[in-house]
Amino acid sequence: MKTFINESMYEVYFILKNEIKKLNPNESIYFEIINPDIDANENEKKPIFKGYKALTNLAEILYCKMLTPKIITETNVQIRFKKLNTNVSFHINSDNNSEKYGKDSLFAAIKKNSEPSFVIPYIEALKRVQLEHKIRVLNLGINSGDEFEIITEVFNFINHIEFVGIDYCQSAIAEAKERFKNQENFKFYAHDINELESLELGKFDLIISIGTLQSSNLDFKLTFMNLIQNYLQKEGALILGFPNCRWIDQEMIYGAKMPNYSFSEMTLLYKDVYFCKKYLQQKKFQVTLTGKEYVFLTATALASKPKQ
Numbered sequence: 001m002k003t004f005i006n007e008s009m010y011e012v013y014f015i016l017k018n019e020i021k022k023l024n025p026n027e028s029i030y031f032e033i034i035n036p037d038i039d040a041n042e043n044e045k046k047p048i049f050k051g052y053k054a055l056t057n058l059a060e061i062l063y064c065k066m067l068t069p070k071i072i073t074e075t076n077v078q079i080r081f082k083k084l085n086t087n088v089s090f091h092i093n094s095d096n097n098s099e100k101y102g103k104d105s106l107f108a109a110i111k112k113n114s115e116p117s118f119v120i121p122y123i124e125a126l127k128r129v130q131l132e133h134k135i136r137v138l139n140l141g142i143n144s145g146d147e148f149e150i151i152t153e154v155f156n157f158i159n160h161i162e163f164v165g166i167d168y169c170q171s172a173i174a175e176a177k178e179r180f181k182n183q184e185n186f187k188f189y190a191h192d193i194n195e196l197e198s199l200e201l202g203k204f205d206l207i208i209s210i211g212t213l214q215s216s217n218l219d220f221k222l223t224f225m226n227l228i229q230n231y232l233q234k235e236g237a238l239i240l241g242f243p244n245c246r247w248i249d250q251e252m253i254y255g256a257k258m259p260n261y262s263f264s265e266m267t268l269l270y271k272d273v274y275f276c277k278k279y280l281q282q283k284k285f286q287v288t289l290t291g292k293e294y295v296f297l298t299a300t301a302l303a304s305k306p307k308q
């Protein structure tokens with residue numbers, strides 16, 4: 001087991017990278033470091049890592065999951081990184097059928113609602129648009145209903161709100177219906193967003209869509225503009241979530257994924273986010289961008305006095 005004492009960060013990375021290459025997925029690498037909790041000013045042993053955040057970041061860069069560290073001596077801790085299986089990812093599935101995100105898919109295994117960097121900015125966005133004052137809420141790409149579940153956990157006075165969830169994945173919508181079967185104000189439709197008009201839904205006070213509008217079967221700009229022009233009330237609000245991450249072996253790895261790139265590349269993310277922001281500002285919306293692994297664009301009509 002290697003002990004890192006005087007190495008630079010790049011040396012640590014380089015050594016670990018080469019060792020991890022030799023491992024099979026799910027195998028772990030162990031190494032020792034100076035306990036990051038030791039105050040560098042009060043001890044001659046200077047930790048390379050100033051805290052566990054640096055170590056979880058390094059694990060992520062190396063496509064690993066950091067497991068619980070072990071205290072070895074008064075000054076040293078043992079760190080364990082488990083190698084992720086990069087083949088276990090719904091992004092790799094190039095099928096474009098509607099069950100790609102279904103109940104038996106790799107996508108269904110991920111737990112987005114357990115990730116603070118998704119949940120907290122999402123809730124903040126819902127508060128910013130003053131969800132509790134809305135009457136009709138539409139979610140496009142609701143899948144099995146996770147984004148509505150957060151709403152029911154956090155907001156109390158929502159029985160007056162009609163929630164409508166759309167997704168063309170039959171098995172995901174069946175699950176959503178089962179999950180919300182006792183809540184009459186939640187409705188779900190297994191339906192293609194490209195054919196939204198046939199549902200005759202009318203207009204909404206809030207439209208939410210997370211990780212969906214950039215799907216390859218949708219024309220991003222046209223779908224987005226159609227929503228604003230035909231489905232959003234004049235004084236309505238919008239929350240769009242743009243993934244700036246990939247899901248690998250059920251771990252959320254920072255950085256957007258572009259087709260044909262082996263590494264994370266963010267041009268499309270910035271381009272689409274900026275297009276929406278500019279368009280909405282022209283239509284007199286106030287727009288904020290928040291989040292990290294998920295970038296949240298939150299728009300409120302200037303006339304509706306948004307909460308800061």
Ligand SMILES: C[S@@+](CC[C@H](N)C(=O)[O-])C[C@H]1O[C@@H](n2cnc3c(N)ncnc32)[C@H](O)[C@@H]1O
Pocket residue numbers: 098101112140141142143146147166167168169172191192193194209210211212215217218
């Ligand atoms: C990446 S998933 C995101 C799901 C969920 N919002 C989330 O962030 O976990 C994209 C979702 O959009 C749905 N979807 C993609 N294209 C669609 C379309 N044309 N019509 C309806 N749903 C679509 C998929 O079935 C899937 O549930």
